Amino acid sequence: MxxxxxxxxxxxxxxxxxxxxxxxxxxxxxxxxxxxxxxxxxxxxxxxxxxxxxxxxxxHRAARALAANRSDAIALVVPEAETRLFAEPFFSGILRGVSAELADTDIQLLLTLIRTPKERTRFAQYAASHRVDGVLLVSVHGDDPLPDQLADMGLPVVMTGRRSADEPVPHVDCDNVGGAQLAVEHLLGRGRSRVATITGPADMYVARCRLDGYQEALRAAGREPAVELVGRGDFTEESGHAAMRELVARRPDLDAVFCASDLMAIGARRALRELGRSVPDDVALVGFDDSALARHLDPPLTSVRQPMEGMGRAMTRALLAEISDGGTDRPRLVLPTELVRRSSS
Amino acid sequence: MxxxxxxxxxxxxxxxxxxxxxxxxxxxxxxxxxxxxxxxxxxxxxxxxxxxxxxxxxxHRAARALAANRSDAIALVVPEAETRLFAEPFFSGILRGVSAELADTDIQLLLTLIRTPKERTRFAQYAASHRVDGVLLVSVHGDDPLPDQLADMGLPVVMTGRRSADEPVPHVDCDNVGGAQLAVEHLLGRGRSRVATITGPADMYVARCRLDGYQEALRAAGREPAVELVGRGDFTEESGHAAMRELVARRPDLDAVFCASDLMAIGARRALRELGRSVPDDVALVGFDDSALARHLDPPLTSVRQPMEGMGRAMTRALLAEISDGGTDRPRLVLPTELVRRSSS
DNA sequence: ATCACAACTGGGAGCGCTCCCACGCTCCTG
DNA sequence: CAGGAGCGTGGGAGCGCTCCCAGTTGTGAT
CATH class of the missing domain: 1.10.260.40 (lambda repressor-like DNA-binding domains)
Known part of the structure; x- marks a missing residue:
């Protein structure tokens, strides 16, 4: 009764x-x-x-979710490493953008930090069981199957960055090639003629793009990129330090370096100091990310800025659109980068 | 039918x-x-x-939430300013701690960035309507009514930091007084005798604690704290810069400065350079927070480290306990701080 | 063998909402 | 002036779970 x-x-x-x-x-x-x-x-x-x-x-959210078969929540999935290495401004910038875009909707943001591959797997299962209406993926590596898994389950997904040039999953990226070009053009414009670069891991698309931009800018200026001017790093400070020492050993006459990350630029700067080369007089230095560290380096580091907050917003808009229209237009956005000039170049 | x-x-x-x-x-x-x-x-x-x-x-989460009258989710509420100013390591450290503690529960983390007072108000209403089982509050200011509002609604709340010495709401804080003492003792131990400080805003309890620690350490060493050795800042770099210039004008003979934040220490360092004083030879410098910036300052900055990840974990444990036992023991935890010695002192 | 009691188990009721069908009404059309 | 066609509306059914109350079975004591 x-x-x-x-x-x-x-x-x-x-x-x-x-x-x-x-x-x-x-x-x-x-x-x-x-x-x-x-x-x-x-x-x-x-x-x-x-x-x-x-x-x-x-x-009542739960009642509504149950009856309407949707959760009014989206997940932002971030590898834990991101929160350490690129804490500022990458992660927090994205977060601000996402949050701003969500502010006047009724949608909740669920944050998931992923520590281990095991947690990654578990996440796919969780996401599937109606915990979220869509997923935002940050910093996906080249061989990561998660985006496809989620997409195959019919869950709307948008990620930052791409795993390759023909990334099938909807994404928002910044113009890494263009940013690198800006940096190198700037260096050439300042009269530098032997411009080196320190790259990120070759298996990361973002690193390849920045290398491509470097090479294209040189070719556009009528110079052939030299192999011995390319140093290999992995985005960490230590790798930047090591790569810089090698570069100088190989080409003592280099007069500028474009680093594919600020952290590597910091390592490179340390190496240059150890080698008695001044920045920017002997060697001009440009980084990538425009992190808080760049502003405070000595001398302040010229760097390529990514519109992190804009990317966060764009991702979110794209995801919400996908959720509401059932994923018809699969957006692929590339936002422009910008060179922030400081005294290191 | x-x-x-x-x-x-x-x-x-x-x-x-x-x-x-x-x-x-x-x-x-x-x-x-x-x-x-x-x-x-x-x-x-x-x-x-x-x-x-x-x-x-x-x-099915929603079904369970509806039937059992709980949401299996907690909210982490962060003022947006936090994600800019103290991005590293404060915010991401807390986040990692919270996330780690939640990893093997079935509880979701809902992240809420609060931009405006209006959003703050709106949040109280949201939280009440069964969106979350508990709330984690970060960086609460002295006059913030939100913690009490939430607590009055019977919602379990735990915050980082305190608004005053007799904070009624359960919280996890770090030992700001002790950290400041460590810093000052360290400076005195290095033979500095005219130790100045640059404080945060007087209406923030955390700033007062750090000032107290500074004064206590001096007294413990048998010296009376001098008013003209106290500079006022507001935790920003610019305020550190201004305060440092004033301090030097007032007491040209000072030989050490304890700054209540790394950012202010960076500003102070810049002022000292402009004034032609070397660090650490003329003036030894110590910061607070041990941010990424500290490590990369020139010279690398000695700083007081807060156990951010530990605080995140402790908050989360406290909140989960409160949720399950109905808030019987209202925890007040103070975690120890630690001095990280680098070459600025 | 009988009874009391514990240990398990099944399933009705109901959580607060959305979905959708059916039911008046009003207002045209022919 | 009958027959639609809409509009706006009420409320039954049901979303997938938990809660809890009755069984039902098994055990040991008498």
Missing amino acids: AMARRGTGRDGRPTLEQVAARAGVGRGTVSRVINGSPRVSDRTRTAVEQAIADLGYVP | AMARRGTGRDGRPTLEQVAARAGVGRGTVSRVINGSPRVSDRTRTAVEQAIADLGYVP
Whole structure:
């Protein structure tokens, strides 16, 4: 036997039912008002809105999720390493963008830090079981299967960066090639003629792009890129330090270095100091990321800025669009980068 | 009339009902197994577990939340300014700690960046309407009513830092007084005798604590703190720069400065360079936070490290405890700080 | 063998919402 | 003036779970 209708929900908060009673309408009508359906007369709508205000009614998320079969939540998945290495501005910039874009929707942001491959696997299962309506993926590596797994499960996904030139999964990237070109053109424009580079891991597409930009800029200026001017790093400071020493040993006459990350530029700067070369007089230095560190290096580091907050916003918009239209246009966005000139070059 | 039971849930995923059917038991029994109730025989439990594995069953969050009247989610609320100013290591450190502590629970982390006072108000309402089981609050200011609002609504809350010495809301803080003492003792131990400090805003409890530590350390060493050795800052680089210039003008003979944040130490360092004073020979410098910037300053900055990740973990544990036991012991934890010695002192 | 009691188990009821069907009404059309 | 065609509306059914109350079975004491 059905229990008598109570005056409030289990926890004392009003339910749809009470709002309906107070407004003198049916449950369905209140639901329609809340969800912005046009099939409600103005009179009724006003009355319902009044009742909602009077009661301080707020829809119950779980009930709504259960009935409507959606969660009104999206997940932002970040490898834990990101929060250390590129903490500023990469991760927090993305986060601000995502959060800003979500601010006037009713959608929750679920943050998932992934430490291990095992957690990565577990995440796919979790995501599938109706925890989220879509997933934002940050810093995906070249061989990462997660984006495809999620996409195959029919879950909307948007990621930052690409795994390759023909990335099938919707994504938002910044113009790494163009940014590197800007940097190298700048160095050439300052009269430097033996411009070296320190690259990231060859298996990361982003690193290849920055190398491509470096080479293209040189060719555009009528110079053939020299192999011995390319140092290999892995985006860490230590690798930048080592690569810089090798470069100088190989080409003592180099007069500029474009580093594919600020952290590597910091390592390179240390190496140059050890070798008694001044920056920017002997060697001009440019980094990539425009991190907080760049601003505070001695001398302040010229760097390529990625529009992190813009990328966060763009990803989120793309994901929300995919969620609502069922993934018809699979966006691929590339946002412009910008050179921030400081005294290291 | 009830519809015939279907073979799977609406979205093709198995439901409790199917697991029960496959294991040849009732719905209630499967629920008991999933929730770890002891009132299930081993035979049955094994059979159910097998069925769960066979079907790849994962409980439906929303359904569970609705039926059990809990959300299995907690919110981490961060003022947006935090993600800029103290991005590293403060925010990401806390985040890693929280995330680590949550890793082997089934609890989701909801991240809420708060930009404006209006959003702050809105959050209270959201939190109340069964979106979360508890709230983690970061960087609360002295006059912030949000912690009390949430606590008054009966929502478990734990925050980092305190608003005052007798903070009523459960919290996890680091030993700011002790950290400042460490720093000053260290400076005195290196033979410095005219130790100045640059403080944070007087209305922030954390700033007062660091000032107290500075003064106590001096007194413990038998010296009376001098008013003209105290510079006022607001945790920003610019304020550190200005305060440093004033201090030197007031007391040209000072030989050490303890800054209540790394950012202010960076500003101070710049001022000292402009004034032609070397670090550490003329003036020894110590910061607070041990940010990434400290490591890369020239010279590398001695700084007080807060156990950010540990604080994140501690907060989370405290919150989970409060959620499960209904808030009986209202924890107040103070974690130790540590001095990281580098060449600036 | 009988009874009390514990240990398990099944399934009804219900969480608060959305979806959708059916039911008045009003207003045209022919 | 009958027959649609819409509009706006009410409310039943059901989302997948947990809770809890009745069984049902098994055990040991009498």
